[in-house]
Structures are given as structure tokens and as C-alpha cells.
Amino acid sequence: MKHHDIYIDWELEGANPYKPLLTRVIAAALEAEKVTIPCGVDVLLTTNEGIREINLEQRQIDAATDVLSFPMLELTPGVPPTGQGEDELDPETGLCCLGDMVISVERAKEQAAEFGHSIQRELAYLAVHSVLHLLGYDHLDEGPQKARMRAREEAILEGLGVTRESWNEDLDKPLEPEQEEEVEIKRCGILTICGRPNVGKSTLTNALVGEKIAIVSNKPQTTRNRICAILTRGDSQFVFMDTPGLHKAANRLGDYMVDVVKKSVADVDGVLLLVEPIPNVGGPERELIDQIKRLKVPSVLVINKIDTVEKSQLLAVMEAYSQVHDFTAILPISAKRKEGLEELLDILQTFLPEGPQLFPRDVVTDQPERQICAEIVREKLLYCLDKEIPHGTAVEVTKFSERDSGIIDLHVTIYCEKASHKGIIIGKQGAMLKKISTMAREDVERFMGTKVYLETWVKVKENWRDNLNLIRNFGFDNRD
Numbered sequence: 001m002k003h004h005d006i007y008i009d010w011e012l013e014g015a016n017p018y019k020p021l022l023t024r025v026i027a028a029a030l031e032a033e034k035v036t037i038p039c040g041v042d043v044l045l046t047t048n049e050g051i052r053e054i055n056l057e058q059r060q061i062d063a064a065t066d067v068l069s070f071p072m073l074e075l076t077p078g079v080p081p082t083g084q085g086e087d088e089l090d091p092e093t094g095l096c097c098l099g100d101m102v103i104s105v106e107r108a109k110e111q112a113a114e115f116g117h118s119i120q121r122e123l124a125y126l127a128v129h130s131v132l133h134l135l136g137y138d139h140l141d142e143g144p145q146k147a148r149m150r151a152r153e154e155a156i157l158e159g160l161g162v163t164r165e166s167w168n169e170d171l172d173k174p175l176e177p178e179q180e181e182e183v184e185i186k187r188c189g190i191l192t193i194c195g196r197p198n199v200g201k202s203t204l205t206n207a208l209v210g211e212k213i214a215i216v217s218n219k220p221q222t223t224r225n226r227i228c229a230i231l232t233r234g235d236s237q238f239v240f241m242d243t244p245g246l247h248k249a250a251n252r253l254g255d256y257m258v259d260v261v262k263k264s265v266a267d268v269d270g271v272l273l274l275v276e277p278i279p280n281v282g283g284p285e286r287e288l289i290d291q292i293k294r295l296k297v298p299s300v301l302v303i304n305k306i307d308t309v310e311k312s313q314l315l316a317v318m319e320a321y322s323q324v325h326d327f328t329a330i331l332p333i334s335a336k337r338k339e340g341l342e343e344l345l346d347i348l349q350t351f352l353p354e355g356p357q358l359f360p361r362d363v364v365t366d367q368p369e370r371q372i373c374a375e376i377v378r379e380k381l382l383y384c385l386d387k388e389i390p391h392g393t394a395v396e397v398t399k400f401s402e403r404d405s406g407i408i409d410l411h412v413t414i415y416c417e418k419a420s421h422k423g424i425i426i427g428k429q430g431a432m433l434k435k436i437s438t439m440a441r442e443d444v445e446r447f448m449g450t451k452v453y454l455e456t457w458v459k460v461k462e463n464w465r466d467n468l469n470l471i472r473n474f475g476f477d478n479r480d
Helices: 019-032 048-059 105-115 119-134 144-159 201-209 252-264 283-295 311-322 341-349 369-384 419-426 428-448 468-473
Strands: 005-010 039-046 067-071 096-104 187-194 227-233 236-242 270-275 299-303 329-332 394-402 408-416 452-460
Touching: 005 019, 005 428, 019 039, 019 119, 019 144, 039 048, 039 119, 039 428, 048 067, 048 096, 048 105, 067 119, 096 105, 096 119, 105 119, 119 144, 187 201, 201 227, 201 236, 201 270, 201 341, 227 341, 236 341, 270 283, 270 341, 299 311, 299 341, 311 329, 329 341, 369 394, 369 408, 369 428, 408 419, 408 428, 419 428, 419 452, 428 452
Parallel strands: 005 039, 039 096, 187 236, 187 270, 270 299, 299 329, 408 452
Antiparallel strands: 067 096, 227 236, 394 408
16 A cells, blocks of 8 residues: 555545545555555535535536546546556656545435435445446446446455445555654755756756656756755755756846856765766866865765666776776766666765754755746646757746645746747647646645645746846745
């Protein structure tokens, strides 16, 4: 059950008494359907009015119902996801995002009374029913599809000890929290991750700390600011500085990004120079190596993306860099597949000086929540749009407020440089902006651990990347 990420949100009054039940039922349903890869499922427990609003917004049906299912993937019934297909596996979280389910607790109570069984049994049935929808099952007709889905529902519930005559009380038991023994922090240090654009710095940062702190894209120059990510491991605390890629600046924003890289190599306890498995030391790498030499700082050469080449090719890469600098260590890894990370952390631990921790144990970044939310929206722009348009965008959070219920209201403005770009971002009948917003909202909810209402606007600010005042206004400022 632990390898699935089952996030359950609660929109009713008081505490949610059904979280243990639904967590166990959803995990059991996935296991019964032979889903072996780690999956993500988002669940919203709401009122009749809440599900009516969602039904109207998403399906244009103005009526309350018991359960709604929103699959992320097009799957075949009985054929579980493997994580190999397009868009099936998120490389950062390692999860296969199956989709969302919405359940009206009020309707479930009404139906439980009507059928003469408990609310728990009704919720268990609705959860299994929805999981099967997320896995490709349907009941559009009265024929074999509906019969097959109904048979699977009964089999899964029976396997859980849930029948019309009996109930498995173990399903309601509180979930056991994972407890970690508190260890005193004895070593703490600041480490910079640097390299040319698109080499995998943000992917490595996220993989090391186990959280999505820096946005990731296959487009270069994704990271614009220096991002601090924190990993507390045993008696050691690692503070990683994920920097923009060192590149030739084409505008004032580019000048700022290059300056961030150069300043980040100074005053640190160690440097990770991240490179691709190419047996040639390029200009950006030589410039960073010269800084490492001048500062006499411990350094490790990390050869990323080793899953893209034969192992025999790595020797030539190691030899090329060894001739330029005497690194403390050279280590091949795959940040995307999380290969070699334990060995890397063991090496980096030797760079850490003795001293107290800089951050509380449970903190993973010094980035404000507003900034992380803005960066998540920008990541989705990079993912959904092509070529130059996403690099000509900036994202500003204009409202970030929390209701008494814990729900977050998030208002975001996307700035672009041309009116034609605005039309592309919005898309036909708003389809592209809706896609970007939906993907961003799901990631923000995972990060914040609560329901988020996201509203987005698109505005034009021509040539903002060459306007120093606007660059600073959007949070990019290299002044000390």
C-alpha cells in the first residue's frame, strides 16, 4: 500500500473519518487489478452541491451524483499500466498518475440507507467502482462491458471481506504513521549543482531530495533562479543550490541567469559539475572548472544520462575530463532513473563540514510557497507549448490565500511578449489554458497537500526579458 500515492481531500465539516478505509480499499483494488507500478490517485470527498458543480463544469450535467471518475490515461480493461507508455510515468515523482475520483459523501449516505447497509460499505463500493473506471473499465451498455465491470467490483469487495451480509472492521482501523528516530545533525554543508542548460540539474535536485522543488523540462534554460533544496539524511544535512545552465545570454534575463551561476560556485562546501556522456569538454564546462580551480573547492564530476549510452563509452568521457581537472571523484549516474544517487550522496557527505543544521529536519526548500506555485505553472507552459513561446513567458502569483477549511485560492497571471503568443497560450475556446491550469493545479495540490482553486489569466508585456524593471518585478534580481 505504501508505494501508491493516494491523496484524499475532504470538503465537509470536521475531520475525515473515512481516510483509512478509502486508502486501503483503493490500494487493494489496484492490487487486485495487478497494478504493480507505483500509482497516484487523487480523491475528493464532497457534498451533493460540490459534486453537482464539478459535474456541471466537467460534463455539462447540472445534477448531483454519487461518484465521478476522471482518468488520465486511456487504458484497456484488465491490462494494467506498465509505466512504459507515453505520459504514463512522471519521471520526477516516479508515479503513474491514474486520475481523479470525486465522491459525494451525502449521496453515499442516502444510498446506504436506501439499500440497507453501512456508509462504509457504500463508500468502499464507490471507490472500487471509480478505480475500475480509472483503469479503463466502463458500463455504457447493458452488455458484456457492464457485466464484466460488475463482476470485478464484487470480486474485489469480496476479497476485502465486504459483502452485503458482512463488513471487515479492519478496514476502519487508523493508519499507522511512519515513525523515524530523531538523529542529531552533526554535519551540514552547501553544495552547488552546476552545468550547461538541459543537462539534468533540476531532475537531479528533485531526485536527491525526493520532492519536486525545481521544475523540469526537456527545453534548455528552464531554471531561472538559484533554487535551494534541502536533504536531511541521518546525521547530515545537504543544502543543494540548483542553478540555471551556463549559456550565452541573448537578453538581460539571460545576463541575470549567467550571473547567478557564477556567484553560486563561490562560498560553497562542494561543487557538482553535471555533464552529459560526451567525450569532449565544452566551453561552459571549462569556464566552470576554471572557477572550481580558483576557489580550490572540493568537486565531483557527475556524468548524467548514462541510460542513453553504452557503458563502454563512459571511459572516454572520464578520460577527457580527468585531463582538465583532478576531481575528487567521478561518478556516472541516471538522475531520471535514480541510479547512482546513494553513491553520490556518500561522496558528497565527505564534503560536509562539522556543524549544526541550517534548516529544520522536515524542510525541503527555502523557496516561498507562492514561488513554487508560480514555477509549477511555468513548467506546464514549457511542457505544453513549443519552441520560443514558453521562454518568453513569466508567471506571477497575484493571490495566495487559505480558507478556514484549508482550501487554497490561487490566482496566477501569465505574461507573454506578443499578442499572437497570448492566443496560442489560451488556445481554441480556452482549451490550451485549461490544460495548463489543470496540470498545474494537480501538481500544486500534491505539493501543498490540500485542495486548490486555481484561476489563470494571460497578459501581454512586450519585450519584458529586456526590461530590467520588469525582470526585477518578476522576482529575478541579482543585486546583493
